[in-house]
Amino acid sequence: MKSGQPSRTAEYMAFFRAWESARPEGKRLFVDNFARHFIRRSLRVAVWFSTMPVLGPLVRWYVDRRLPGARTSAIARTRLIDESVCQALRDGLRQVVVLGAGFDCRAYRLPGINSAAVFEVDSRLQTFPLTEPASPIPGKRPSRAGRLQSRQTAGAFGGCRI
Numbered sequence: 001m002k003s004g005q006p007s008r009t010a011e012y013m014a015f016f017r018a019w020e021s022a023r024p025e026g027k028r029l030f031v032d033n034f035a036r037h038f039i040r041r042s043l044r045v046a047v048w049f050s051t052m053p054v055l056g057p058l059v060r061w062y063v064d065r066r067l068p069g070a071r072t073s074a075i076a077r078t079r080l081i082d083e084s085v086c087q088a089l090r091d092g093l094r095q096v097v098v099l100g101a102g103f104d105c106r107a108y109r110l111p112g113i114n115s116a117a118v119f120e121v122d123s124r125l126q127t128f129p130l131t132e133p134a135s136p137i138p139g140k141r142p143s144r145a146g147r148l149q150s151r152q153t154a155g156a157f158g159g160c161r162i
Helices: 008-021 041-050 055-066 070-090
Strands: 095-099 117-122 145-149
Touching (some): 008 041, 041 055
Parallel strands (some): 095 117
16 A cells, blocks of 8 residues: 555455446346445546446456456455345344455445444545545435544454454
């Protein structure tokens, strides 16, 4: 990670989530309508091209050739984590801790997550404070959520054990 800049990993994970979210409703594995707001313009253009019948396969080929396995594993991992967290919430989970949260927005997009306390932990450049007015999701804030910088996590999780 370059000093003063978010990591490329966080941005590319958001890129892959935006890409999957742009697929037709019957074909996509999940929806993250916030992901596109965290990526640079060139990656947003790639997401747009990926929706076109002729350009889509070319974009997919290029990305998969440059970053073998990254796109498919990011999409599969996102779906697996989303399903696991949603099932745990249905089973009564009361606290969610997302380590290495990056530009993830699970605290905003997963159904039922408002019933749990959510902590997203990452370096300062990959997170945004949920309480600031400049939050990227205006007017929408989970009722019980917080973001912590990785140095501030000691004792923050109410005595839970890992």
